[in-house]
Amino acid sequence: xxxxxxxxxxxxxxxxxxxxxxxxxxxxxxxxxxxxxxxxxxxxxxxxxxxxxxxxxxxxxxxxxxxxxxxxxxxxxxxxxxxxxxxxxxxxxxxxxxxxxxxxxxxxxxxxxxxxxxxxxxxxxxxxxxxxxxxxxxxxxxxxxxxxxxxxxxxxxxxxxxxxxxxxxxxxxxxxxxxxxxxxxxxxxxxxxxxxxxxxxxxxxxxxxxxxxxxxxxxxxxxxxxxxxxxxxxxxxxxxxxxxxxxxxxxxxxxxxxxxxxxxxxxxxxxxxxxxxxxxxxxxxxxxxxxxxxxxxxxxxxxxxxxxxxxxxxxxxxxxxxxxxxxxxxxxxxxxxxxxxxxxxxxxxxxxxxxxxxxxxxxxxxxxxxxxxxxxxxxxxxxxxxxxxxxxxxxxxxxxxxxxxxxxxxxxx
Amino acid sequence: xxxxxxxxxxxxxxxxxxxxxxxxxxxxxxxxxxxxxxxxxxxxxxxxxxxxxxxxxxxxxxxxxxxxxxxxxxxxxxxxxxxxxxxxxxxxxxxxxxxxxxxxxx
Ligand code: HEM
Ligand code: FES
Numbered sequence: 001x002x003x004x005x006x007x008x009x010x011x012x013x014x015x016x017x018x019x020x021x022x023x024x025x026x027x028x029x030x031x032x033x034x035x036x037x038x039x040x041x042x043x044x045x046x047x048x049x050x051x052x053x054x055x056x057x058x059x060x061x062x063x064x065x066x067x068x069x070x071x072x073x074x075x076x077x078x079x080x081x082x083x084x085x086x087x088x089x090x091x092x093x094x095x096x097x098x099x100x101x102x103x104x105x106x107x108x109x110x111x112x113x114x115x116x117x118x119x120x121x122x123x124x125x126x127x128x129x130x131x132x133x134x135x136x137x138x139x140x141x142x143x144x145x146x147x148x149x150x151x152x153x154x155x156x157x158x159x160x161x162x163x164x165x166x167x168x169x170x171x172x173x174x175x176x177x178x179x180x181x182x183x184x185x186x187x188x189x190x191x192x193x194x195x196x197x198x199x200x201x202x203x204x205x206x207x208x209x210x211x212x213x214x215x216x217x218x219x220x221x222x223x224x225x226x227x228x229x230x231x232x233x234x235x236x237x238x239x240x241x242x243x244x245x246x247x248x249x250x251x252x253x254x255x256x257x258x259x260x261x262x263x264x265x266x267x268x269x270x271x272x273x274x275x276x277x278x279x280x281x282x283x284x285x286x287x288x289x290x291x292x293x294x295x296x297x298x299x300x301x302x303x304x305x306x307x308x309x310x311x312x313x314x315x316x317x318x319x320x321x322x323x324x325x326x327x328x329x330x331x332x333x334x335x336x337x338x339x340x341x342x343x344x345x346x347x348x349x350x351x352x353x354x355x356x357x358x359x360x361x362x363x364x365x366x367x368x369x370x371x372x373x374x375x376x377x378x379x380x381x382x383x384x385x386x387x388x389x390x391x392x393x394x395x396x397x398x399x400x401x402x403x404x405x406x407x408x409x410x411x412x413x
Numbered sequence: 414x415x416x417x418x419x420x421x422x423x424x425x426x427x428x429x430x431x432x433x434x435x436x437x438x439x440x441x442x443x444x445x446x447x448x449x450x451x452x453x454x455x456x457x458x459x460x461x462x463x464x465x466x467x468x469x470x471x472x473x474x475x476x477x478x479x480x481x482x483x484x485x486x487x488x489x490x491x492x493x494x495x496x497x498x499x500x501x502x503x504x505x506x507x508x509x510x511x512x513x514x515x516x517x518x519x
Pocket of ligand 1: 068094095096106113247248251252253255256259292296297298301326354355356357358359360361362363364365367368
């Protein structure tokens with residue numbers, strides 16, 4: 001596909017002419033029939049040409065799990081998006097490392113988001129969510145993405161890091177910079193701006209680290225890192241410190257933000273599900289999982305073959321890129337019944353591919369679920385209907401599946 | 414049918430008649446024992462079916478392979494007794510086994 005032209009017909013175009021890396025497929029929400037065809041006709045598919053070079057697409061749920069389970073052959077190094085790294089900034093992120101190094105770094109920060117710690121944060125998070133919702137205009141159109149989703153996740157990040165609250169917009173800014181480079185994911189962020197921003201992020205957090213050293217007993221992520229013997233001197237390893245920060249900021253930003261918007265869209269498109277929710281608020285935890293499945297906020301992760309290997313009858317060569325399309329796994333009828341439908345009371349809602357699998361499986365999944373659960377619990381205490389009153393606009397990326405705007409109107413209880 | 418006891422973190426105990434040939438995870442779910450999520454459906458790929466095998470049951474229940482080890486390595490609450498219950502196939506030798514469930518799955 002030439003990315004300047006119209007998207008090709010998904011049903012008649014030869015598979016060889018599909019470009020799954022084309023961000024317009026996602027911006028225009030046109031991807032479904034392309035992936036349905038791949039799952040049916042060529043589930044492990046080689047694309048010989050793209051703006052990011054050739055790559056394999058793995059589109060079935062079971063095959064995605066099989067790739068993730070085999071981290072010796074399917075490596076997360078050097079990077080986990082379709083495009084290659086272009087910058088000179090050697091940020092060390094364990095999402096793009098293999099065991100044993102990955103395990104050491106992840107083990108050090110994982111306890112920070114363990115459910116006991118999260119429980120300590122729940123009431124603060126709830127009061128901030130309530131505050132946001134109580135200040136929304138009623139019976140007037142506004143942009144849900146800005147006023148709620150971004151505001152909420154930014155506040156949430158500030159809360160998690162105990163970041164200066166007035167400067168919290170910086171967190172969102174850095175997250176957008178880190179996630180949006182065009183070489184990596186088809187986004188539109190300037191390379192120089194990105195470098196400057198990342199250095200600013202590092203400096204700011206280095207200052208915070210030193211200030212916080214003298215304080216005791218905090219439950220924020222920085223204090224927790226300082227108390228763990230494995231990370232107590234993390235600040236001495238700046239690129240690793242920055243890497244972990246960026247990972248936690250990006251991990252907890254776009255993903256939760258777009259789930260907070262995606263839920264509104266899904267409920268508006270499925271009024272019968274919205275009615276079920278109104279009648280029974282105890283469906284919220286299961287609905288949160290279903291929203292995360294249905295939205296698939298990160299559409300893929302990439303691996304790189306460390307040797308020649310045969311996979312599902314295909315000959316993969318050393319150095320080949322393998323893209324696991326979670327977006328497609330989540331629509332795989334072999335694994336998920338009525339996969340294209342949004343159903344808030346599924347019997348097994350946690351069985352989805354949005355958090356990935358294996359040793360890299362999303363570290364923040366409980367945190368994300370908690371935030372979204374609280375959001376919907378508080379929404380349902382206040383509004384009978386978050387009404388979508390216009391077409392949402394989607395972001396341009398082949399990695400983050402998200403919304404730029406979403407016009408809504410609130411109807412109080 | 415071997416009898417297996419699963420003890421929740423809060424202390425509530427569930428004794429089940431387990432079906433041989435099925436995994437411990439599946440048996441726990443079939444008997445509505447709370448405390449196991451099993452997000453990946455038993456593929457050793459999510460780590461949310463974590464449990465602790467009590468006492469001397471290790472020989473009969475088998476040992477964790479490399480993949481299971483890797484997944485267990487990510488649990489902050491991992492101990493010597495940690496196993497993924499989807500990787501334990503129930504057999505008659507497990508009659509009387511006691512398994513504790515963790516405070517949380519993640
Ligand atoms: C709905 C929200 C979220 C989604 C859909 C999501 C999705 C993902 C995915 C797909 C991966 C890669 C999994 C793999 O390679 O198998 C991942 C990894 C990760 N996520 Fe999330 N995430 C979410 C929320 C969060 C939050 C709130 C945090 C903040 C703590 C977070 C932190 C991380 C980290 C640190 C990793 C790297 C794990 C590793 O490589 O070992 N995520 N996430
Ligand atoms: S059910 Fe996922 S690892 Fe056992």
